[in-house]
Amino acid sequence: MPKISAPTIAAHRAQVRERILDAVASLTRDQGIDEISMTDVASAAGITRTALYNYFPDKPALLLAFTEQVTVNFMRRCEADLPAGASAARRLAGFVRFQLEGIIEHPHPAAAELGASLGPHAYQALADHVAPMQRLLVEIVREGTDSKEFDEVALEPTAKLVLALIGAQRLPLLRGETALPEAHALVTVFALRALGVTRETALEASRDE
Structure with a gap:
């Protein structure tokens, strides 16, 4: 998993959150929102599924x-x-x-x-x-x-x-x-x-x- 450098934990979380939403945007172009799974999003964002749930519970x-x-x-x-x-x-x-x-x-x-x-x-x-x-x-x-x-x-x-x-x-x-x-x-x-x-x-x- 690629590391994200940020000066603070809050900045790090903001960067990861942005990557997650960017992953959703990318996936919707190929699959459509209804077909996307949390596993798909985690993989596209370069994080684990467990980490994804730390940002979005469902x-x-x-x-x-x-x-x-x-x-x-x-x-x-x-x-x-x-x-x-x-x-x-x-x-x-x-x-x-x-x-x-x-x-x-x-x-x-x-x-x-x-x-x-x-x-x-x-x-x-x-x-x-x-x-x-x-x-x-x-x-x-x-x-x-x-x-x-x-x-x-x-x-x-x-x-x-x-x-x-x-x-x-x-x-x-x-x-x-x-x-x-x-x-x-x-x-x-x-x-x-x-x-x-x-x-x-x-x-x-x-x-x-």
Whole structure:
């Protein structure tokens, strides 16, 4: 097992924890979250299974920590790549793209399947971790309605519908039945048209990189 040099025990633990979560990220690209075992993670991180349990007592705890990290990284990317000065249509298009890219980068089961795997308490904690993503989407829709770029809509239900559109592309993407650009255009144009955006503007936003 490779050694990790760190000035303090706390720094050492932080480095090992980062390696564990990096291992989960790597494994999800090949196996998907539902197929990963604690043994797989320990091996990929270069530590023993016993050592892994010193950081995460079980798989739900590990997946919750990983999900929190993914959410934090997503929010940072949105802050950097979805500037407040951009139109609501382009911000929504960017949000959709980042979410679809996340599905490809870290494959995961549908929410119901994941809930059954983790159990109700862990699933609620998971929902709490990803809540910032929904709040960001609600804010984008609010910006669009306030500026009259979007039609007046119920904010939270509309955000949930957009997330459902994104989720509907999960299996087609993972099965290779559709490519990212096609999925992005489909979801973005459909959502923006439903929000009252013209077809030309919706198409332009869907092509914006």
